[in-house]
Amino acid sequence: MQNHYLAILELQPGATRQEIKAAYRRLSKKHHPDISQDPRAKERFIEINEAYKFLTDVGPYPGNQTVSYDYNPQNDEYNTWRRKAREHAWRMAKEAERRQNELIKSLLRTFNIVASIIIIFNLLLSLDYLLPWKEHDEKILQIKMGYETVGRRLKVYKYDDVEFSNFKMRFVAREVIGLTQYEKAVVIATPIFRKPMSVKISAEGHINTHHQAFNIFQIFGYMIPLVFIVLIFYLFILKLLDHKLTLAIFMIFLFITQLYLFFLY
Structure with a gap:
């Protein structure tokens, strides 16, 4: 347990405050939930924040020539700082998750405008096909x-x-x-x-x-009902923001393909 937090930040005993800060910046960026694809990214992010807060608050102080990172897990001071550090880390993780959700919501609001254009375009295509030629x-x-x-x-x-x-x-x-x-x-x-x-x-x-x-109706006519099916899933069935964003991206690629075929043939 003696160098538990040092191990988390990949540091050696005697590390300076500057080295602690540099290691924290590097690892928190690497394991940030918004960037890392590691399923344990959020947990690692919290551990890194906890280690940084403990080492900077309980570890070396300016002017202190003798640097010691020893601590007793049963010590009240350790428990207090551990609790505060984890609360701080959880708040940061929650804030990162909130910012990510806000970004996704903003992207989906923009896509809703595009979705309206896609619906109108495909309704016109359907009407064009059904009316007498x-x-x-x-x-x-x-x-x-x-x-x-x-x-x-x-x-x-x-x-x-x-x-x-x-x-x-x-x-x-x-x-x-x-x-x-x-x-x-x-x-x-x-x-x-x-x-x-x-x-x-x-x-x-x-x-x-x-x-x-072939044209937008011949051979590629299946794309019109496919667009409506995907939009129904997007608007009424999917609830998770990540899933809706994935489907929105697929919908945009599908629409671009439709436009390409429409103007090509």
Whole structure:
């Protein structure tokens, strides 16, 4: 028990007050609950504060040439300082936890604004998909082969990219690349965001329907209900601040992905 507190601060007998302060600053920063990922961080933080308070209050004094850290665990003075030190350490730990919770609450308040934007955007997407789609008479301006890079150098032909008068569409490879003569092209698009869903092409007396390979509705349409499910968990089910913050971060990444797909296709 003689050098218990010195061991906590990783010091040797005879350590000066300056060395005690330096060790305290270094270890309290290392094991601070807001920084350390160690599950025992809070407990270690309290021990470090207790050791620092005891050594600075009961340990060496200015002008005292003989420095002794001996103490008797049964001594009333030791018990008094131990109690005060632990109370002080617990207050600091509670204050650190309070500051962390306040920071999380502040971040979540900001996210609530973003969540409102996400809800409105996805409601508009849902409405855009459910409302009757509109037909647009178009001219085919260009058809070209679309390649996808596989590995570092290999390019594989995977798509037919078609540019119409007012739309750009992508189809599965070889679906329309050979089309040279056509009589009429009618693009079917959503009414709000004008996302092309399919096209009817009349050629040689036949009408063929070609569907957009993928866009925010085709292939990636599952993201819309996923957004609503995640928001329900965030708003009504999760209660712990840490869990809500984790879900909020996931929601932001999901929304960014949605926006990328929305403007790309």
